[in-house]
Amino acid sequence: MAISDGFGNINELLLNIIKDNLEDAAFEWLIKAGSANEIDKLGQSFVMLPRKTGKPALRISEVQKKQLEESGISYLTSWSIDRLSRVWLLGVQSFADTEKSHPVIENLFLSAEVNEAVALYSALPFLAKPETWVKRCAEGIRSNIGSVLEAIMENNPYPAKYLNEAAWNQLVLKAFFTEKDINKINGLDGRANEQLALTLSDYARERYAAGRQINPQLWRLVAPFINDQIFEAIKIGLTNQDKEEHNAIALAISASDYEPAKVYISQIPELSQLSK
Amino acid sequence: MCCSNSIERDKATMGKPKAFDISAVKGMKFFDPHVHMTSRTTDDYQAMADAGVVALIEPAFWLGQPRTGLDSFRDYYSSLIGWERFRSSQFGIKHYCTIGLNSREANNEALAEQVMEILPLFIYKEGVVGIGEIGFDDQTAAEEKYYRQQLELAKEAGLPVQVHTPHRDKKKGTQRSMDIALEHGLDPYQIIIDHNNEETVKEVLDRGFFAAFTIYPFTKMGNERMVEIVKQYGSERIMVNSAADWGISDPLAVPKTAALMKLKGISDAAIELVTYRNAITAFAQSGQIDEADFTAPKNIDQTEKFEGNTILRGGQQPRTDKSSIIIS
Known part of the structure; x- marks a missing residue:
C-alpha cells in the first residue's frame, strides 16, 4: 500500500509530531499555509517555511516512534522539522486540490535549492496520485547532488513501487556508482x-x-x-x-x-x- | 566586471611583483561577500579554501552573454542556490547568494518585467542573504525603474541590498543610488554600497551605509590603496571583496589584502572586521547566516549530507596532485 492510500491517518500522525516540535506561532502559520484557501500561496509558503519553523532535528516520543513504525515510515525520525513540515504541507495541499497543486509543485522542482529538493523528493510517496510523479522521480536520479540522491534512493518507498524497470535500474546502478547505503534502498531484492x-x-x-x-x-x-x-x-x-x-x-x-x-x-x- | 584595457598600460601599473606569503595571515578566517563562482574553476575553490576563505556571497549578475528568455534567468538563480552552493560545499566553503535583476539587463524591459515576477519565489529561499547586485550601469530610466522596484521588494522581505555602482560617472551614480534608497524608506544600515573608491567612500560612510571595496586588478581598487583607506577611515562598516568573475580578477583578493594589511601594520582586529566580520554583520540581517555553519566544521548540519556522495569524503573533494603527469 502506498502511504498516500492511507494519507488521512498518516496526516494526523505527522501533524501530531510537527505540533510537538514547533512554537505555537510557527505551528499556526503552518496550519494556515495548509488550509484550503491558501493553495495559491503554496509555492511561496513551501519556500519560506524554514524561516518560520527553523531547522532543528525532530524530537519524537516513544509512542510516536511506535506509530511511525506501524505506518512503515519510521525512517523520518532522522529528519529535521522543516523537512517534515514541507512534506506535510505538500501532502495536504496535494490532496486538497490535486489538479491545482500539481503545476505548483512541478514548478517548485524546477527552482529547488538542495534542502527544497530533498523535501520534494521525500514527499513523493505522500502526494495524491503518486503515479503522476514517475517522470519527475526519474529525473531526480540524474542529479549529482549527494543529499538529493539519498532522498530518492534511501528509505524512500516511492521508487520501488512506481518506477518502470529502466528508471529503477538506473537508480540502483547510480546508487552503486555514488556509494550510497545499498541496504537502505526500499524493495531492492523484490525488484x-x-x-x-x-x-x-x-x-x-x-x-x-x-x-x-x-x-x-x-x-x-x-x-x-x-x-x-x-x-x-x-x-x-x-x-x-x-x-x-x-x-x-x-x-x-x-x-x-x-x-x-x-x-x-x-x-x-x-x-x-x-x-x- | 572588467572592460577592455591596453595591455601595455596595464603592465605599467602592475609594479614590481611581490610574493604572496600566506603565513602572514595563517589561521585567519575570511569572508568574501562578492564573488561570482559560477565563472570560476574548482582550482579557485581549492585555493580559496587553502587561503582561509570559509564563506562567500555570490551576487546574481550579468553573465557576459545577455539572456534572451525568462528560463535562462530562472535556471541561473536556481544554480546559485542549488548547484553552485553544492559545488562550494565540496571545498568546505559556505556559499550564500543575493538574488536580483542586474542593472545591465534591466534595460531589456520586456524580459525584466517577467524576471520581476519570479523574483519573489527566489528571495525567500534558504541562504539568500539579500537582493543584489542591483543598481545603475548606464543610469537609464529602465535601470532606475527596476532598481526602485527591487528596493521595495527588499523592504517587504526585510532583506539587505547589495548595490552595484557604475564604472562610468561613478560618483554621481553612487550618490543617486543612495538618494533613491533613502527615498524608499530603507535603513542605510541594511544597504551595502559596492565598488567604492577614494572618491565615494566618505559620503557612503557619513550617510550610514556599509561601504564595500572590490579589489580587482586594473579597473577597480588595488589593495595597496585599500590599506590607505583603512588607515584613513578605520574599519567600521567597511568590507573588502574580490568580485572575481569571468574577467581578469583574483579570487584570493580578500586573503591577499589581509596579508598586505598585516605587513603594513594594520591591527588584527581591524583586519578581521574588514575581511570577515563586517560582511557577516551586514548580511546576517537577512536572518540567513549562521556563523556556526562555517566556524565549526565538526558541527554538521543534519539537514545536509555530503559524505554520502561518491566523490566526497567528509565534505571534501579529494585533492589531485597537479604536478603529476599521471591522472588516475
Whole structure:
C-alpha cells in the first residue's frame, strides 16, 4: 500500500509530531499555509517555511516512534522539522486540490535549492496520485547532488513501487556508482531483474579493468540471473584480492541454479563451503 | 566586471611583483561577500579554501552573454542556490547568494518585467542573504525603474541590498543610488554600497551605509590603496571583496589584502572586521547566516549530507596532485 492510500491517518500522525516540535506561532502559520484557501500561496509558503519553523532535528516520543513504525515510515525520525513540515504541507495541499497543486509543485522542482529538493523528493510517496510523479522521480536520479540522491534512493518507498524497470535500474546502478547505503534502498531484492544483473556485472568488469574495488552487495542482485556472460565477470572477481568480495560471490553462486559456476567454485577450497 | 584595457598600460601599473606569503595571515578566517563562482574553476575553490576563505556571497549578475528568455534567468538563480552552493560545499566553503535583476539587463524591459515576477519565489529561499547586485550601469530610466522596484521588494522581505555602482560617472551614480534608497524608506544600515573608491567612500560612510571595496586588478581598487583607506577611515562598516568573475580578477583578493594589511601594520582586529566580520554583520540581517555553519566544521548540519556522495569524503573533494603527469 502506498502511504498516500492511507494519507488521512498518516496526516494526523505527522501533524501530531510537527505540533510537538514547533512554537505555537510557527505551528499556526503552518496550519494556515495548509488550509484550503491558501493553495495559491503554496509555492511561496513551501519556500519560506524554514524561516518560520527553523531547522532543528525532530524530537519524537516513544509512542510516536511506535506509530511511525506501524505506518512503515519510521525512517523520518532522522529528519529535521522543516523537512517534515514541507512534506506535510505538500501532502495536504496535494490532496486538497490535486489538479491545482500539481503545476505548483512541478514548478517548485524546477527552482529547488538542495534542502527544497530533498523535501520534494521525500514527499513523493505522500502526494495524491503518486503515479503522476514517475517522470519527475526519474529525473531526480540524474542529479549529482549527494543529499538529493539519498532522498530518492534511501528509505524512500516511492521508487520501488512506481518506477518502470529502466528508471529503477538506473537508480540502483547510480546508487552503486555514488556509494550510497545499498541496504537502505526500499524493495531492492523484490525488484531484482535480469537486465539489472547484466548491467551490474558489466559495471563490475569495468571496475576490475580499472583496478578499482566494487561493493560486494552487487552480487546479491546478480545471484538469481547468473549465466555465461555473468560467469565471466565472476571469474575475474575471484582473481582479485578482496576476500569479502570472494565471499559475496560464493553466496551469490549458492543462490543460483547455474551449474558451471557451482562446479568452478567447488574447486576453491576456502569458498566451497560458502557456496553450498 | 572588467572592460577592455591596453595591455601595455596595464603592465605599467602592475609594479614590481611581490610574493604572496600566506603565513602572514595563517589561521585567519575570511569572508568574501562578492564573488561570482559560477565563472570560476574548482582550482579557485581549492585555493580559496587553502587561503582561509570559509564563506562567500555570490551576487546574481550579468553573465557576459545577455539572456534572451525568462528560463535562462530562472535556471541561473536556481544554480546559485542549488548547484553552485553544492559545488562550494565540496571545498568546505559556505556559499550564500543575493538574488536580483542586474542593472545591465534591466534595460531589456520586456524580459525584466517577467524576471520581476519570479523574483519573489527566489528571495525567500534558504541562504539568500539579500537582493543584489542591483543598481545603475548606464543610469537609464529602465535601470532606475527596476532598481526602485527591487528596493521595495527588499523592504517587504526585510532583506539587505547589495548595490552595484557604475564604472562610468561613478560618483554621481553612487550618490543617486543612495538618494533613491533613502527615498524608499530603507535603513542605510541594511544597504551595502559596492565598488567604492577614494572618491565615494566618505559620503557612503557619513550617510550610514556599509561601504564595500572590490579589489580587482586594473579597473577597480588595488589593495595597496585599500590599506590607505583603512588607515584613513578605520574599519567600521567597511568590507573588502574580490568580485572575481569571468574577467581578469583574483579570487584570493580578500586573503591577499589581509596579508598586505598585516605587513603594513594594520591591527588584527581591524583586519578581521574588514575581511570577515563586517560582511557577516551586514548580511546576517537577512536572518540567513549562521556563523556556526562555517566556524565549526565538526558541527554538521543534519539537514545536509555530503559524505554520502561518491566523490566526497567528509565534505571534501579529494585533492589531485597537479604536478603529476599521471591522472588516475
